Amino acid sequence: MERHQNRPPVPPGPLRIRLAAAALAAAVSASAGAWAYHRAGGSAGDIARDLAVGLAYAGGGLTAWWHRPANRTGPLMVAEGVAWFLGNLQGTGVPALFAVGAWWEALNMAVLVHLVLSFPDGRPGSAPARRLVVFSYGLVAVGGLLRALTYDPAVVAVEATYLSCNDCGPNLLHVPALAGFFTPVDTVYRALGWLLSIVLVVAIVRRWQQASVARRRALLPAWIAIAIASAFLLWDLLLLLLPSPPAGLLQSAVFLLSDVTQVAVPVAFLVGLLRMRLQRAEVGDLVMDLGSDPDQDRLRAALGRVLGDPGLRLGLWAEEKGEYVDGSGQSVRGDGPGRTRVDSSRGTPLALLHHDPALAQDPALLEAVGAALRLALENVWLRTQAKEVTSRIVRAADAERGRLERDLHDGAQARLVFAKMALRRVDRALADHPDPSLRASLAEVEESLTLALEELRGIAHGIHPAVLTREGLGPALTALAQQAAVPVVVAAEPRRYDPVVESTAYFTVCEALANVAKHARARAVSVSARHTGDRLVVETVDDGIGGADTAAGSGLRGLADRLAAVDGILHVDSPAGGGTRIRAELPCG
Incomplete structure (x- = not known):
């Protein structure tokens, strides 16, 4: 399943047709260029290097086009690969093809300028960059045509082209009357190309200086390669412009490094491109990195690391303010470039990422990061909702227990007491009755009423002790200790807490004392209740046999669940033979 998901998507029909046409064009141009280069006297090594450059552009462009069809960088790279072989057509010996090769010999340079200034977005980002691209194409179209009109390969020295071809041509575009103008036209043409190279290098440096951290980090390999290629392009032009260019090993080394x-x-x-895909793969670890309850600063740091943008701002939706707010309370606006909004699965606002605009070129990465962020935030929301619902249930149950205790006290208990008092009046009235069995029956009824009353009071006390409501946790624990089966010492601060906190603490001690009576074989127990920071800490310690385990019995598990319902924590320390310490911590700030 993993391998299947990592396969590149199959392109749609129209895109497949365009890719096939581009691949065919690259194959035809490479074949024609290699044949012409061989005919012009190119060595096997020269032809191999020439094919390597052109096909690297074409193959890389097709791959980029496939993976990122909306980006124009792929088609530009394919165009660079096709244009790379145009100059070789001067070696065919066909006049028309020679003219095409002579005119458009430097078209690959113009396409390279376009590629450099458009990388990685596929579009020149500024007006100066667009003007530079137009100038480069215009220079090749106009300057290349003027040069072709004045170029007679039978007259001009072979240094006019990189091809060592003594019988190339003739040139179909050549105008004999303009033959004398070739040298000045060629000099100006090459000088403008040299100037264009310098401007291009300057533009690359400025773009690098102005680029954000995210763009630099993601595209550093490509920009270094482009800068080096541009530098060697400048060296190529310098070698051609020198009065006596160096020959032999130095020139071959420069041309080899240029091709590399x-x-x-x-x-x-x-x-x-692969690094961007690996970034998307890293998103799978993002959810685990965020943890079960991430705070906003941790969220921002984790997202910035995956996106490669340490300057990322994260705004979470604040319903009370009606806007996105970052960790410092500042608002994060949702308009302008470099903003990605993340909505919940219900369609409500959830978060806003203010990131480097360059990341918009990888929408799949932003979508994956947004999905991970949505999952993390909705998990937090669900846990919060669950806690709120559980807390309401606990409070409602506690209130219901209190109501039942009052109903029993004010209803059934009161009626039983009234019945017992009435029975005593009847007994006094029958003091002189001659039938002793009747008085014995009345005594049995009174005894039964007394037992029922005691049982009912015990039930009411177990449901919710009245002393806990009236006087608080300390007196309730003292009363509980008096009823325990073993001696219990209570140390409790005279302080009131939230009713749910008090009842939870009380029943925690009840369960602990019940476990002592059933299993611990203890001689004494101490119970303490103290306020520490923003928490109420209740501890029950016995000197019994130990060995209590939350996983072994339902009582301690139920305690842990009840405490968790009110954001409390249960700690049980019960080594074998070393007694048991049960510690409950409840929020009471």
Whole structure:
């Protein structure tokens, strides 16, 4: 299942057709370029390096296009791969193809400028960048045409092209009357290309300086490769402009390094793309990292780490304010770039991420992070709701026990007392009755009423002791100790607490004393109740045989559940032969 989910999605029909057409174009241009380069005298190593560069762009572009069809970077990389082989057409010997190769020899440079200034979004981000892209294409279209019109391969030295071809051509576009203008046109053309390279390097440096941490971290490999490739492009132009360019090993080394760095550009982009996919895989660990009850600062830090954006701001929806609020209480606005809203499964506002706008280029990552954040926050919400509901149930049950105790006290007990008093009056009235059996029957009835009254009082006390309501926890524990089967010493602060807290503490001690009587074989028990910070701590300690286990009996498990219902904690320390200490902590701030 995991492997199936990690497979790349199958592209839709129209996209598959475009990808197939692009792949066919790349294959045809590579084949034609390799054949022409071989015909022009290129060595096997030259042809292999040439194919490696062009096909690296085409293959990387097809992969990027497949995974991110909405991003124009993939098509641009494919265009760079196809344009890479155009200059080789000057080696075909076909006049029309020679003209195409001579005119568009530097088209790959213009496409590279477009790719660099559009990377990674696929669109130039600023007006100067767009003007630079237009200028690069215009330079190739106009300057390349002027150069082709004045270029006669039979007259001009072979240094006019990178192809070492003595019998290339003829040039279908050549105008013989303009042959004398080739040198100045070619010089200006190359000088403008040199200037364009310098401007491009400056633009890369400025974009790097202005980039956010998230963009730098995600795209560092690709930008380094592009910068190196641009630097070697500048060296290529410098070598061509020098009066006597160095030959031999130095020139070959420069051209080899240039080709290697050109290959590094599409490879680096795919590395960046893979890194983004790995980022999305890291989201699976995000839910576990957030824990069971994350606070807002921890949420923000975890999300910033996964997104690679330490400057991330997280706003949680505050219903009372009607806006998103961060951990410091400042509002987080929901408009503008770099904002991702996360709604609950019910469609209500939940959270707002204010992140680096560059992350919008990876919507799948933002969607996965949003889903993890929604799960974490809704888990917190569900736990809060469960606690509130449980607390209301506990309070309602406690109130109901109090009502039952009052009803028994004021109703059934009062009637039984009245009946007993009435029976005594009857007994006095029959003091001189000649039948002794009648008076014996009255005595039996009175005894039965007395026992029933005592049992009813015990039931009422077990449901909810009246002393707990009237006087509080301390007196209730003292009264409870007096009824215990073993000696009990009580130390309780004379303080009142919330009725639910008092009843929970009281019944915790009741259960502990019941366990002592049944299992502990203790000689004495101490009970303490003290206020510590914002918690009421109730402890019951006996000197019995120990060995009590919350997992072994329902009584202690029920205690733990009851305490948890009011946000309390139960600790049981009961080593074998060392007595038992039961400690309950309840919030009472």
